[in-house]
Amino acid sequence: MGHPRAGKAQTHDRIVKIAARRIREDGLDALSIGDVMKEAALTHGGFYKHFTSRDDLVAEALASAIADNRAATDAARGSIEQLFAAYLSCSHRDDPGGGCAVGALAGEAGRAAPAVRELYTEHVRRNLQGLQALLPDAPAARSSAILALSAMVGAIGLSRAVTDPALADEILEAVRERLGASLGHAPD
Amino acid sequence: MGHPRAGKAQTHDRIVKIAARRIREDGLDALSIGDVMKEAALTHGGFYKHFTSRDDLVAEALASAIADNRAATDAARGSIEQLFAAYLSCSHRDDPGGGCAVGALAGEAGRAAPAVRELYTEHVRRNLQGLQALLPDAPAARSSAILALSAMVGAIGLSRAVTDPALADEILEAVRERLGASLGHAPD
Amino acid sequence: MGHPRAGKAQTHDRIVKIAARRIREDGLDALSIGDVMKEAALTHGGFYKHFTSRDDLVAEALASAIADNRAATDAARGSIEQLFAAYLSCSHRDDPGGGCAVGALAGEAGRAAPAVRELYTEHVRRNLQGLQALLPDAPAARSSAILALSAMVGAIGLSRAVTDPALADEILEAVRERLGASLGHAPD
Amino acid sequence: MGHPRAGKAQTHDRIVKIAARRIREDGLDALSIGDVMKEAALTHGGFYKHFTSRDDLVAEALASAIADNRAATDAARGSIEQLFAAYLSCSHRDDPGGGCAVGALAGEAGRAAPAVRELYTEHVRRNLQGLQALLPDAPAARSSAILALSAMVGAIGLSRAVTDPALADEILEAVRERLGASLGHAPD
DNA sequence: ACGTTCGGGACCCCCCGTTAGT
DNA sequence: ACTAACGGGGGGTCCCGAACGT
Numbered sequence: 001m002g003h004p005r006a007g008k009a010q011t012h013d014r015i016v017k018i019a020a021r022r023i024r025e026d027g028l029d030a031l032s033i034g035d036v037m038k039e040a041a042l043t044h045g046g047f048y049k050h051f052t053s054r055d056d057l058v059a060e061a062l063a064s065a066i067a068d069n070r071a072a073t074d075a076a077r078g079s080i081e082q083l084f085a086a087y088l089s090c091s092h093r094d095d096p097g098g099g100c101a102v103g104a105l106a107g108e109a110g111r112a113a114p115a116v117r118e119l120y121t122e123h124v125r126r127n128l129q130g131l132q133a134l135l136p137d138a139p140a141a142r143s144s145a146i147l148a149l150s151a152m153v154g155a156i157g158l159s160r161a162v163t164d165p166a167l168a169d170e171i172l173e174a175v176r177e178r179l180g181a182s183l184g185h186a187p188d
Numbered sequence: 189m190g191h192p193r194a195g196k197a198q199t200h201d202r203i204v205k206i207a208a209r210r211i212r213e214d215g216l217d218a219l220s221i222g223d224v225m226k227e228a229a230l231t232h233g234g235f236y237k238h239f240t241s242r243d244d245l246v247a248e249a250l251a252s253a254i255a256d257n258r259a260a261t262d263a264a265r266g267s268i269e270q271l272f273a274a275y276l277s278c279s280h281r282d283d284p285g286g287g288c289a290v291g292a293l294a295g296e297a298g299r300a301a302p303a304v305r306e307l308y309t310e311h312v313r314r315n316l317q318g319l320q321a322l323l324p325d326a327p328a329a330r331s332s333a334i335l336a337l338s339a340m341v342g343a344i345g346l347s348r349a350v351t352d353p354a355l356a357d358e359i360l361e362a363v364r365e366r367l368g369a370s371l372g373h374a375p376d
Numbered sequence: 377m378g379h380p381r382a383g384k385a386q387t388h389d390r391i392v393k394i395a396a397r398r399i400r401e402d403g404l405d406a407l408s409i410g411d412v413m414k415e416a417a418l419t420h421g422g423f424y425k426h427f428t429s430r431d432d433l434v435a436e437a438l439a440s441a442i443a444d445n446r447a448a449t450d451a452a453r454g455s456i457e458q459l460f461a462a463y464l465s466c467s468h469r470d471d472p473g474g475g476c477a478v479g480a481l482a483g484e485a486g487r488a489a490p491a492v493r494e495l496y497t498e499h500v501r502r503n504l505q506g507l508q509a510l511l512p513d514a515p516a517a518r519s520s521a522i523l524a525l526s527a528m529v530g531a532i533g534l535s536r537a538v539t540d541p542a543l544a545d546e547i548l549e550a551v552r553e554r555l556g557a558s559l560g561h562a563p564d
Numbered sequence: 565m566g567h568p569r570a571g572k573a574q575t576h577d578r579i580v581k582i583a584a585r586r587i588r589e590d591g592l593d594a595l596s597i598g599d600v601m602k603e604a605a606l607t608h609g610g611f612y613k614h615f616t617s618r619d620d621l622v623a624e625a626l627a628s629a630i631a632d633n634r635a636a637t638d639a640a641r642g643s644i645e646q647l648f649a650a651y652l653s654c655s656h657r658d659d660p661g662g663g664c665a666v667g668a669l670a671g672e673a674g675r676a677a678p679a680v681r682e683l684y685t686e687h688v689r690r691n692l693q694g695l696q697a698l699l700p701d702a703p704a705a706r707s708s709a710i711l712a713l714s715a716m717v718g719a720i721g722l723s724r725a726v727t728d729p730a731l732a733d734e735i736l737e738a739v740r741e742r743l744g745a746s747l748g749h750a751p752d
Numbered sequence: 753a754c755g756t757t758c759g760g761g762a763c764c765c766c767c768c769g770t771t772a773g774t
Numbered sequence: 775a776c777t778a779a780c781g782g783g784g785g786g787t788c789c790c791g792a793a794c795g796t
Contacts, residue, residue, distance in 0.1 A: 008778065026299060029217060033765065045767085046779045054765065096298075106345035107295030110284075111214060114351070121351045143362035146343075147370070150363050151335060154342025157294030163302070163309045174331035175338050182335070182370040196754075221789065233791090234755045242789065384758065402675060405593060409785065421787090422759040430785065472674075482721035483671030486660075487590060490727070497727045519738035522719075523746075526739050527711060530718025533670035539678070539685045550707035551714045558711070558746040572775095597769065609771090609776050618769065 012050045015040050019061035020068065021097035024104040028058055028112055059115055065101040066123045072100075073130055080134040080148075081180055087152050088176040090169065093159045102127060102149075103156040124149070135183060144183050151175050200238045203228050207249035208256065209285035212292040216246055216300055247303050253289040254311045260288075261318055268322040268336075269368055275340050276364040278357065281347045290315060290337075291344040312337070323371060332371050339363050388426045391416050395437035396444065397473035400480040404434055404488055435491055441477040442499045448476075449506055456510040456524075457556055463528050464552040466545065469535045478503060478525075479532040500525070511559060520559050527551050576614045579604050583625035584632065585661035588668040592622055592676055623679050629665035630687045636664075637694055644698040644712075645744055651716050652740040654733065657723045666691060666713075667720040688713070699747065708747050715739050 018039050022031050033054055034044045051057045073083070086092065092099045102123055105112075109120040131145035138144070155175040159168040206227050210219050221242055222232045239245045261271070274280065280287045290311055293300075297308040319333035326332070343363040347356040394415050398407050409430055410420045427433045449459065462468065468475045478499055481488075485496040507521035514520070531551040535544040582603050586595050597618055598608045615621045637647070650656065656663045666687055669676075673684040695709035702708070719739040723732040 011778075027215075027217070027296065029215075032763085034763085042778095043780050044765095045781060048766070049778060102346075104295065106342065106349055107292065108215065109349035110345075111218075117349065117351045120349055121355070124346060124350055125355070140366070143366050146359055146362035147339060147366040150342035150346060150359065151339040152342065153346060154294065154338035154340065155334075157298075157345070158290075158312060158338060158341060161294055161297035161305065161308055162312055163305045164313075167309070167313070171334055171338065174334035178328070178331050178335040178370075182366075199754090220787090222787090231756055232789090233757065236790075237754055387758080403591075403593070403672065405591070408783090410783085419760050420785090421761060424786070425758060478722075480671060482718065482725055483668065484591065485725035486721075487594075493725065493727045496725055497731070500722060500726055501731070516742070519742050522735055522738035523715060523742040526718035526722060526735065527715040528718065529722060530670065530714035530716065531710075533674075533721070534666075534688060534714060534717060537670055537673035537681065537684055538688055539681045540689075543685070543689070547710055547714065550710035554704070554707050554711040554746075558742075596767090598767085607776060608769095609778085612770075613775060 008050070011040070011042070015042070015047075015050060015057070016060045016064045019057050020064040023058065023061050024065055024099060024101055025097040027108050028062075028105065028116065029108065031058060031061070033057070055113060055115075058113075059119065062101065062105075062116060062119050065104075066119065068098070069100055069102070069123070070126075073127070080131070080183070083131075083134065084148075084152070084176050084180055088155055088172045088179075090172065093156055093168065093172060096160065100153075100156065103153045106153050106157060148179055148183060151179050196238070199228070199230070203230070203235075203238060203245070204248045204252045207245055208252035211246065211249050212253055212287060212289055213285040216250075216293065216296050216304065219246060219249070221245070243301055243303070246301075247307065250289060250293075250304055250307050253292075254307065256286070257288055257290070257311070258314075261315070268319070268371070271319075271322065272336075272340070272364050272368055276343055276360045276367075278360065281344055281356065281360060284348065288341075288344065291341045294341050294345060336367055336371060339367050384426070387416070387418070391418070391423075391426060391433070392436045392440045395433055396440040399434065399437050400441055400475060400477055401473040403484050404438075404481065404492065405484065407434060407437070409433070431489060431491075434489075435495065438477065438481075438492060438495050441480075442495065444474070445476055445478070445499070446502075449503070456507070456559070459507075459510065460524075460528070460552050460556055464531055464548045464555075466548065469532055469544065469548060472536065476529075476532065479529045482529050482533060524555055524559060527555050572614070575604070575606070579606070579611075579614060579621070580624045580628045583621055584628035587622065587625050588629055588663060588665055589661040592626075592669065592672050592680070595622060595625070597621070619677055619679070622677075623683065626665060626669075626680055626683050629668075630683065632662070633664050633666070633687070634690070637691070644695070644747070647695075647698065648712075648716070648740050648744055652719055652736045652743075654736065657720055657732070657736060660724065664717075664720065667717045670717050670721060712743055712747060715743050 015036060019031060019036050022036060031054070033047050036057070037044050037047055047057075051060070072086070087100065096104050102120070105120065109117055112120070127149055128142075128145045131148050132141050135141045135144050135148075152175070155171050159171045162168045162171070203224060207219060207224050210224060219242070221235050224245070225232050225235055235245075239248070260274070275288065275291075284292050290308070293308065297305060300308070315337055316330075316333045319336050320329050323329040323332050323336075340363070343359050347359045350356045350359070391412060395407060395412050398412060407430070409423050412433070413420050413423055423433075427436070448462070463476065472480050478496070481496065485493055488496070503525055504518075504521045507524050508517050511517045511520050511524075528551070531547050535547045538544045538547070579600060583595060583600050586600060595618070597611050600621070601608050601611055611621075615624070636650070651664065660668050666684070669684065673681060676684070691713055692706075692709045695712050696705050699705040699708050699712075716739070719735050723735045726732045726735070
């Protein structure tokens with residue numbers, strides 16, 4: 001019985017990874033312990049050997065999702081165009097579970113528990129700093145980063161929500177290009 | 189017993205109005221029939237005289253929220269700066285229940301029932317058209333509208349989610365100003 | 377569907393009555409909503425139309441059990457020997473569910489929620505007053521009542537717990553007779 | 565790893581001792597393996613190296629509690645007044661975990677597993693014999709012992725359950741004195 | 753017909769006693 | 775001796791439907 005070859009940490013991680021996908025796909029509230037454990041080929045009852053409560057899992061899952069994002073962002077190092085292209089891509093839009101947590105949870109984070117909101121906020125800050133570092137060292141780099149993050153988050157949300165595929169693609173494309181252009185020659 | 193002076197249509201409307209606020213405040217999934225009916229001073233059971241199911245209410249509530257938004261948008265007619273100022277304002281951020289449904293539901297709409305998504309999509313289209321009409325008649329007006337909507341939606345979501353009030357305000361301010369500037373002299 | 381002929385109050389009462397038996401048979405903690413509802417030919421889900429929580433039911437069930445006891449005590453009016461005979465009887469011992477709540481819950485009440493303990497205490501006070509009223513108007517009537525209640529409660533508990541039927545009967549008989557004798561000629 | 569310096573028997577005993585207190589404080593049903601092991605600074609899973617099941621522990625814990633009681637009773641040897649004073653004392657009432665198992669479990673024992681009930685019954689028998697030995701060698705010594713045990717058990721239970729401290733003290737005092745008096749001049 | 757009362761079933765989180773395998 | 779997992783059950787809430795009263 002059990003998964004003798006899998007250490008506790010591995011099982012723990014497996015659960016968290018699954019949850020990290022789920023929260024980005026379905027939102028924080030929709031996360032069900034039973035579903036996650038079932039997907040991990042475990043039973044519902046064993047959950048509390050790994051987490052003290054559902055909130056605990058949510059926090060860990062969010063942290064894991066954020067770590068994913070860091071890795072993905074680092075991969076796009078060097079060029080902001082590359083980052084835009086990756087973020088505002090169809091593959092990102094079509095795989096929320098593997099994508100950006102800031103975008104996936106922008107709507108729900110405001111209603112989440114304080115601990116979750118803090119994590120989220122920290123992640124937003126880091127993203128802004130990362131963007132700013134990639135932008136030309138102009139006085140308006142900070143506001144450019146904010147505009148870029150807002151537009152990216154908004155565009156990915158809209159593109160996911162809209163039923164018309166053409167419109168969805170158009171949103172990504174338009175923002176991708178216009179954002180690059182706007183930020184290229186920061187007006188001040 | 190009951191509300192003899194209130195016609196059925198009025199009661200129906202009252203329920204929808206309440207639900208229209210709730211879905212923007214708490215999201216689509218969190219809408220509880222019991223809560224809504226309680227707030228309407230009605231009993232839970234009577235709900236099904238007005239709606240065939242919870243999904244029915246959600247659809248109507250979304251339509252009502254959209255109608256609200258149309259009215260609000262029309263009020264800002266004439267100047268796109270005025271619209272930005274209104275959308276990217278603290279009062280809008282702090283009152284999601286009375287605010288823009290596109291922004292409030294950007295994350296959740298992608299997971300909603302087809303009917304809801306259709307409604308949402310239609311609303312996005314109309315918003316884009318409205319924005320486009322307010323922009324100078326340049327070739328890039330369409331993409332400008334998309335960028336504007338994306339940035340607005342993203343900014344309002346981020347500003348709501350973030351715990352740091354200073355950062356929340358900064359997001360609104362930065363996008364408000366940078367967006368105006370960027371769109372003023374559309375590069376092509 | 378449902379029990380159309382049974383008013384809500386009737387169903388409510390039915391549930392409480394069942395629970396009132398159960399808490400005397402199995403104790404306060406062992407009371408299970410599912411079990412009670414099943415015995416009432418209802419489903420677990422409907423429970424919360426009648427009670428706000430399990431604790432609510434426990435409180436009502438205890439009150440109901442106490443009311444039962446009052447009625448039973450009143451039936452033995454006039455003679456304390458009759459009351460002793462009824463309380464310290466095999467039929468009382470063998471039917472805890474229909475019997476004295478003070479005796480059945482003597483052990484558990486001390487660990488119960490404050491509201492439950494208050495109810496229990498009130499019931500003890502009333503029982504002491506009832507006993508005192510039945511005793512000769514001697515100065516020691518109060519302490520006689522306390523001795524009588526203690527002995528009765530203890531005897532019924534012991535007689536229920538003991539596995540040897542002869543010993544169980546002997547306990548009831550001994551206390552029944554010795555208590556009557558002791559109280560007959562109050563020493564001071 | 566583990567507690568290398570503590571033999572298995574010692575660990576076993578430690579667990580039993582803790583459980584022996586707990587069952588008197590919280591009852592048989594409330595005994596939780598997890599809690600006991602935690603208090604013993606052991607892990608939950610190791611329990612089954614010492615006991616075959618929870619029922620096994622309960623039986624051993626009861627036996628241990630009974631052994632405690634024998635020791636305490638032997639200490640009061642010689643005078644029945646001393647025994648009454650010790651049993652019907654505030655310190656006994658306020659420390660059920662270190663007190664009499666017959667009193668603490670009078671209500672619950674009747675519902676316990678057969679093995680537990682047998683143990684309990686044996687304990688009652690021994691207590692009755694002990695009491696009888698302390699009483700004057702009158703024909704009614706047996707029934708006097710039964711009355712005494714019943715009153716003591718009942719009084720301690722009531723005194724623990726009642727919320728009013730004055731009433732709680734009054735119960736102990738009244739039974740202590742009246743019982744001594746009643747048994748001093750056994751009527752027949 | 754409108755509204756309410758009552759009930760049904762499904763789900764969720766959490767905890768428990770127990771065991772297989774290390 | 776323990777870790778990791780199982781399976782079942784507990785209380786609580788939800789959405790929904792059916793029968794009754796107005």
